[in-house]
Amino acid sequence: MDEFCGDIKHAWGPTAKGYLTHCFDDVVxxxxxxxxxxxxxxxxxxxxLRVPTVKTFPYSTRHSVKVMVLGWLGMMPMIVFACxxxxxxxxxxxxxxxxxxxxxxxxxxxxxxMEVARDLRECWVLRSFWLASALAATAALPTAVLRAEVQGYGMAFxxxxxxxxxYLVIACMGVRWRHVSNNRPPEWSTEVASHFVGPSRA
Known part of the structure; x- marks a missing residue:
């Protein structure tokens, strides 16, 4: 355990095996x-908040799948911690x-x-967060394997x-399967003032 977080000398940098500790992964x-x-x-x-919502929520299969994946991503940290x-x-x-x-x-x-309720495509904010999180998870994966070797391959692993x-699924969906819409997402405040919500193809 000391090589992961128990020893302050190794808590915030590479372990003796050259990988980042899970403390550094999770916090930094x-x-x-x-x-x-x-x-x-x-x-x-x-x-x-400055863009009006559409009258009918544009449900789609890709949106439903994203909601399901994001919901599980919201629960998984607590599930891992509980284990x-x-x-x-x-x-x-x-x-x-x-x-x-x-x-x-x-x-x-x-x-x-909020974006889909306004019939907008996901802008760079969400997609970059999803992609960065997948990259962070990839960087943290070797440490998770090393930790399992020490503590056992149990439910937490x-x-x-x-x-x-x-992480990989939501990153791929963000890059490949965006919400289909006629409207360009308002990226900057100058665009919000003149934004018009038009008909949807979804």
């Missing part, structure tokens, strides 16, 4: 993505890091629904693998 690597979605996402929400807590392998910082992770993903889900797959 993933933490940057959370700060990004909370700050830049809040700006996105502010621009969307580690049950095994007695959790760390104190996870009491804050895991709920923060869940909140960040649920916040991105809220932004997605398999939940982490499922969590990683969800």
């Amino acid at each position: 690597v993933f933490g940057c993505t959370y700060v990004y979605i909370f700050i830049v996402g809040s700006y996105r929400v502010w621009t969307l 580690r807590y049950a095994n007695g392998t959790h760390d104190d910082f996870e009491w804050v890091a895991k709920p923060l992770a869940s909140l960040a993903w649920l916040y991105s889900l809220w932004i997605l629904n 398999y939940a982490t693998i499922v969590h990683y797959i969800l």
Whole structure:
């Protein structure tokens, strides 16, 4: 355990095997993505509040799948933490890091629904958050494997693998399967003032 977070000399950098500790991964690597979605996402929400919603919510299969994946991404940090807590392998910082992770993903889900309710395509804010999170999860994967070698391949490890797959799925969907709409997303405040919600193809 010391090589992951227990020893302060190894808590915030590479382990003896050359990989980042999961403390560094959760707090610094993933933490940057959370700060990004909370700050830049809040700006996105502010621009969307000035755009009227459409009369009929444009439901689609791709939106439903994204909602499902984002919902699971919002729950998985707490599921992983619960598994580690049950095994007695959790760390104190996870009491804050895991709920923060869940909140960040649920916040991105809220932004997605705000965009679709206005029949807008996902703009760069959400897509960049999803992609950056997938890259962060990829960087953290070797540490998760090393931790499992020390603590055992239990439910926490398999939940982490499922969590990683969800990261990849939402990143691919954000790049490949955006919401189909005639409307260009209002990226800047100057566009919001003149934005017009037209007919949808969805």
